[in-house]
Amino acid sequence: MIENYQLRYFLAIVETGSFTKAAKRVFVTQPTLSAGIKKLETNLGSKLFDRTSKRVFLTESGTRFVPHAKSILYQLNLAEADIKSTGRTQLLRLGLLMTISADIVRNILTTFTRDVSGLVIELFEGTEQEIQNRLGEGKIDIALTILRPTLKLDMTPLYKEGYGIALADHHPLAKKENIHPAEFAGEPTIVRSRCEILSETSRFFTDHNVRPRLVFNTAQDERALSMVAAGVGSTTMPDHYKMDGVKRIKMIGYDFEREIGLVKTSYQLSEERSNLIDQFISFTKSHLPEITYARNNQ
Amino acid sequence: MIENYQLRYFLAIVETGSFTKAAKRVFVTQPTLSAGIKKLETNLGSKLFDRTSKRVFLTESGTRFVPHAKSILYQLNLAEADIKSTGRTQLLRLGLLMTISADIVRNILTTFTRDVSGLVIELFEGTEQEIQNRLGEGKIDIALTILRPTLKLDMTPLYKEGYGIALADHHPLAKKENIHPAEFAGEPTIVRSRCEILSETSRFFTDHNVRPRLVFNTAQDERALSMVAAGVGSTTMPDHYKMDGVKRIKMIGYDFEREIGLVKTSYQLSEERSNLIDQFISFTKSHLPEITYARNNQ
């Protein structure tokens, strides 16, 4: 088999045009280099160089061998650089459902990254479907998302929560804890375009002959929440979303719920990566109290 | 530096999950394989495997090293296969102007390929412009084409020839050696769409108030010649085209000429390839008598 030192000798000759100069370049004596090239040529069954008393020229085979040699040595250097550069860095690729407030995981991650040395987290934010796709493709290792019985993946339940109304705390309806759907008619409404129950919500209001008035459409839940606080309009959101100036109340009949948990990819991971994920799951469960305020809202 | 035998040991372990099985697979003893992996890990500064008493698992670094190892060994096998498969095959990439009959080069190539061992010829047929492009891009080594003073390439003149009329030998005008353009009016005409003087020919007839009647349009000169022989129509062609049943005559004023020769690419080639091309040029010149019938037609 071709040896890598032979490739280095070969390319040194190509670059210098001389066995003697090439030998100096790769720090061996000229007979050593000559013998190395002889072994390479014997192995390949072809002359790679035409020797003259003045210069060395590539043969047809030698010409075709040059890109191969360069590619192999490039790949070797790349491999060494890759493994050497990161040392013991550990990578966790985390998916996060975009209708879960970033605050939920901020506390967990702040502490987890402090406790685990050399940790790098790649975060992916997406819809429920986007996250399921990425888990299926092995592009993320684990995700904080809605648990569904149809998922054939390893799931760790964390908490359940309902959906409710968010309105400015100076809003007339803010004095109540529960309102009838009819009280919402004509209400300026903010739509969260990426909500996973958007179509169910639309059907709910239609069924109750309630036509809210659309005043803002956004994909960013935090921006929706801010506009609620500003009195631009009201919206429906999962219970865990809170902000100063915002009152969270319930609407009779609007009984949607969801269960949030961690879902692992089905891809087989290295032992080290599996251990890290198990470590993350345990850590998240044990730090659950940090987020149970979102679970029991009544 | 990484040694290739270490890559083979590494991938054998990945595939089998065991040092002992891997050693058997690559035909060394288990301590040999163990030592090889130790050297690789020392060189890279990272553990590649976590050892247990039951199975061996990849570490994070090991996981990332797998594609590198596979790629390198793949490139090595590719290089060996490429050089070993062709042995001492010599490649000549020849361009051929499509308005030069294949017969012209058939005799040259038949003899040349017999005389040169291990020769493979890649033939490219195209218009004058296409051939110039390919020469400029180094995609062909040499071409048999029209010589132009504007070409800044190495040219070897071979012969000069004119253009004339080709018509069926039972055609009334076939009795003459020279005809006036006016005698061609209303004549059924075959157009060779890739002729390098197509526009000049068109202007010539227009200037002489001659309007031939188009009956066939083709890119294939040999097919045009066959249809002439069949009496479908007449055409204009370089003088060297001949066929049984076809009479070649001249038209007064239709004085176009071209010089044919070999043109080398400007790309720098290997010594072996350069030698082959010089050999081809010498051979073609020395066999020129085989095609001079096309040069002196009167």
Added chain:
DNA sequence: TTTATCAATAGATAATATCTATAACGATGG
């Protein structure tokens, strides 16, 4: 506790990369 299995280590050996010394060859200048 004993046994079996697997990987790591120690020391010996075989194979090979590399060294020094020199031969062989071709180009150049007198």
Added chain:
DNA sequence: CCATCGTTATAGATATTATCTATTGATAAA
């Protein structure tokens, strides 16, 4: 024509390393 110079190839010796056998150490299973 001959001497000289520069370059590559060969021969034999040496240094280095891949591989061997023998054995130890660790762990799981009976």
